[in-house]
Amino acid sequence: MTARESCLADRLDIAFGLTAKERAVLVALEQSPRQCRRGHVVRRERERSDDLYIVRNGWLFSSVILVSGKRQILRFHFPGDLVGLGSGVLGEAAETLTAVTDIEMCTLPRGLLRTLFAEHPRLAAMIFSLAQADHVAMADRLASVGQMSAKARVASVLADILVRLRVLDKSITDSFHIGLTQEEIGDATGLTGVHVNRMIRTLVEEGVIARSNSHVRMLDEARLVQLANYVDRSKELDTSWLPPPPRD
Amino acid sequence: MTARESCLADRLDIAFGLTAKERAVLVALEQSPRQCRRGHVVRRERERSDDLYIVRNGWLFSSVILVSGKRQILRFHFPGDLVGLGSGVLGEAAETLTAVTDIEMCTLPRGLLRTLFAEHPRLAAMIFSLAQADHVAMADRLASVGQMSAKARVASVLADILVRLRVLDKSITDSFHIGLTQEEIGDATGLTGVHVNRMIRTLVEEGVIARSNSHVRMLDEARLVQLANYVDRSKELDTSWLPPPPRD
DNA sequence: CGTCCTCTTGACGGCTTTCAATAAAAGTGG
DNA sequence: CCACTTTTATTGAAAGCCGTCAAGAGGACG
Numbered sequence: 001m002t003a004r005e006s007c008l009a010d011r012l013d014i015a016f017g018l019t020a021k022e023r024a025v026l027v028a029l030e031q032s033p034r035q036c037r038r039g040h041v042v043r044r045e046r047e048r049s050d051d052l053y054i055v056r057n058g059w060l061f062s063s064v065i066l067v068s069g070k071r072q073i074l075r076f077h078f079p080g081d082l083v084g085l086g087s088g089v090l091g092e093a094a095e096t097l098t099a100v101t102d103i104e105m106c107t108l109p110r111g112l113l114r115t116l117f118a119e120h121p122r123l124a125a126m127i128f129s130l131a132q133a134d135h136v137a138m139a140d141r142l143a144s145v146g147q148m149s150a151k152a153r154v155a156s157v158l159a160d161i162l163v164r165l166r167v168l169d170k171s172i173t174d175s176f177h178i179g180l181t182q183e184e185i186g187d188a189t190g191l192t193g194v195h196v197n198r199m200i201r202t203l204v205e206e207g208v209i210a211r212s213n214s215h216v217r218m219l220d221e222a223r224l225v226q227l228a229n230y231v232d233r234s235k236e237l238d239t240s241w242l243p244p245p246p247r248d
Numbered sequence: 249m250t251a252r253e254s255c256l257a258d259r260l261d262i263a264f265g266l267t268a269k270e271r272a273v274l275v276a277l278e279q280s281p282r283q284c285r286r287g288h289v290v291r292r293e294r295e296r297s298d299d300l301y302i303v304r305n306g307w308l309f310s311s312v313i314l315v316s317g318k319r320q321i322l323r324f325h326f327p328g329d330l331v332g333l334g335s336g337v338l339g340e341a342a343e344t345l346t347a348v349t350d351i352e353m354c355t356l357p358r359g360l361l362r363t364l365f366a367e368h369p370r371l372a373a374m375i376f377s378l379a380q381a382d383h384v385a386m387a388d389r390l391a392s393v394g395q396m397s398a399k400a401r402v403a404s405v406l407a408d409i410l411v412r413l414r415v416l417d418k419s420i421t422d423s424f425h426i427g428l429t430q431e432e433i434g435d436a437t438g439l440t441g442v443h444v445n446r447m448i449r450t451l452v453e454e455g456v457i458a459r460s461n462s463h464v465r466m467l468d469e470a471r472l473v474q475l476a477n478y479v480d481r482s483k484e485l486d487t488s489w490l491p492p493p494p495r496d
Numbered sequence: 497c498g499t500c501c502t503c504t505t506g507a508c509g510g511c512t513t514t515c516a517a518t519a520a521a522a523g524t525g526g
Numbered sequence: 527c528c529a530c531t532t533t534t535a536t537t538g539a540a541a542g543c544c545g546t547c548a549a550g551a552g553g554a555c556g
Contacts, residue, residue, distance in 0.1 A: 050486065064391050067477050072391035086387070089380040091486045094387065111489070117373045118491035121365040128365075128376055131383070132337040138386050139334070139342065143312050143320035146393045146438030150544070181502065190394030192545055197504065229314050238298065238339045241359070243366035398512070429534060443512055445536060 006030040007054040007106040011080040012126050015237060019245045025120055030054075031107045038179070042097040042105065043084070049093045051107055053083045058103030059179060062095040063187065073188035075138065076100070076161060079168055085131050088113065101179045121243045129237060136233060145190045148229065153189040154199040156228035158209065162218060163232050175217035254278040255302040255354045259328040263485060264374050267493045273368055278302075279355045286427070290345040290353065291332070297341045299355055301331045306351030307427060310343040311435065321436035323386065324348070324409060327416055333379050336361060349427045369491045377485060384481060393438045396477065401437040402447040404476035406457065410466060411480050423465035 009026040012018055018026075033056050036042055043049055045064060055077050062083065063073045074095060077083050083105075087093040116124040144156045166172045182200065183193035191199070203209045208224050210217045218224055257274040260266055266274075281304050284290055291297055293312060303325050310331065311321045322343060325331050331353075335341040364372040392404045414420045430448065431441035439447070451457045456472050458465045466472055 050489065064387060066391060066395055068395070070395040072387075072394045074387050074390060086380050086383045089377045089486055089489070090384065090481070090484045092484070094384045094481075113373070113376075114489050114491055117365075117369040117376075121369060121372070124369070124372065124376075125361070125365045128361075128372075128379070129337045131376070131379060132334050135334045135379070135383055135386070136338065136342045138383065138390065139312060139320075139322050142322060142386065142390050142393060143314060145390060146320045147314055147316070147318040183502080193502085194504085194546080195544055197502095198544090201504085229316070233338070233342075236338045236340070238337055241298065241337070241362050243362055430536095431534080440513060441534085442514080442536085445534095446512095449536085 007056045016126050016239050022123055029112055033104045033106045036099045036103050038099055038102050040099045043093055045093050045096045047093045050088045050110055052088055054106045055079050055081045056104040056106055059100040060097055060103055062097055071187045078164055082130055122245055125242045150191050150195055151199045152227050155224050156230055157185055157188055159224050159228045159230040167234055175215055177214055178216050255304045260374050264487055270371055277360055281352045281354045284347045284351050286347055286350050288347045291341055293341050293344045295341045298336045298358055300336055302354045303327050303329045304352040304354055307348040308345055308351055310345055319435045326412055330378055370493055373490045398439050398443055399447045400475050403472050404478055405433055405436055407472050407476045407478040415482055423463055425462055426464050
């Protein structure tokens with residue numbers, strides 16, 4: 001049993017399976033977790049930074065700000081998610097990272113990618129896979145924002161959050177605490193906060209969801225998924241192309 | 249001088265610089281180019297396929313179709329672009345690839361990624377970098393579709409195409425042949441073809457662009473870029489983290 | 497207990513879509 | 527090379543979805 005742990009190792013182990021040796025490599029590299037309060041900006045775009053993070057606890061989102069001052073939320077990140085990869089290969093951060101809840105994140109050292117690519121090809125390939133899965137998720141979101149009605153876009157965000165939380169926490173079935181403001185949902189869907197409010201109310205009136213306090217409950221998940229044109233891709237990862245694990 | 253060539257080697261050489269040995273590896277792997285006619289669907293989403301392609305000549309675009317029948321164009325791909333990576337790590341293709349012009353593409357073998365990760369870490373890292381650059385580009389597009397006006401979105405697509413073509417072909421300064429229909433521009437921007445037409449006409453009336461036949465000319469590129477809130481990221485690739493090239 | 501943030505709701509306006517009809521262009525077959 | 531068909535571009539009118547503005551209510555927090 002290892003004294004230290006690694007968020008990244010846990011994540012990769014679940015998705016792909018790790019050997020003890022691979023796990024040891026990651027444990028050795030990972031730095032101690034860092035805490036942030038709800039609303040805190042972990043990193044701002046255009047900052048010089050090639051750090052990588054793994055979410056250990058809580059939610060955050062990545063976003064970009066336009067010159068008009070409008071904000072586009074690109075993606076929500078949950079425990080186990082690898083964050084900041086896109087900025088890691090550019091000179092400066094492309095995305096702002098903001099904590100939705102109190103969070104705990106593990107920072108990965110600057111040289112992580114170099115080390116993995118040079119010495120641990122199978123681990124590098126896993127990270128590549130996760131990055132490509134994110135790419136596909138972003139494509140789904142673009143299609144949602146570009147082609148769907150306001151109601152469908154809101155439904156799509158809710159469905160995505162529910163499905164992704166459920167993968168992480170088996171005890172979640174049909175409801176979750178949503179720490180987002182309606183304004184933030186608007187920034188993710190390309191709508192105003194006011195209109196998000198109306199769409200949520202419509203979904204409640206139609207019996208698709210229910211709310212109490214800050215909890216959202218799915219009453220008719222089939223209809224929600226249909227409304228949102230939602231595709232769950234969480235089970236589609238193809239691991240057959242990965243290089244074989246090293247022989248001890 | 250090599251008898252055979254490799255589109256991928258050319259691309260990586262321009263972006264990162266290749267050793268002769270690295271080039272030889274890629275030349276050995278690359279298959280002979282394949283031709284497609286304008287409008288031809290190279291690959292359809294949900295098809296079982298983990299092929300990778302490099303564009304040698306012409307344009308294509310990747311897109312997804314929603315159940316409503318609407319289509320979201322995700323990205324245009326120009327010569328040298330690596331296409332299909334996102335689908336390569338999933339069991340099935342996530343995106344449809346459609347030729348905008350007559351095109352010539354090089355197919356890369358199924359095992360390419362595995363070979364590169366296992367045996368040529370620096371090449372794998374380069375491909376990872378390109379993939380992440382695409383990720384950032386997709387984020388920019390999402391912000392455009394989610395937050396900007398119709399005119400700005402159209403301007404943004406035109407600016408993106410111009411800038412990217414100019415990197416590939418130094419002879420291009422302010423005009424290019426646009427093989428896209430206004431409907432296709434609409435599918436990329438989340439607008440209807442009719443409204444794209446109106447926005448293009450507005451841009452012409454304002455003296456920002458001019459058209460003749462299927463050619464678009466930028467009359468006031470500064471204003472176009474400003475309208476589009478366009479950020480040229482083509483020079484932002486950070487190559488310092490790449491593993492060192494192998495010693496011969 | 498007061499302040500700030502978020503949610504809620506209504507009225508109004510405008511941007512974009514939809515529908516429709518024509519013209520122009522491109523592709524096809526003779 | 528010309529007639530015919532299909533696709534694309536263009537334009538107007540009307541409708542609708544969503545944004546803007548505004549005001550009040552409810553909660554969290556100090």
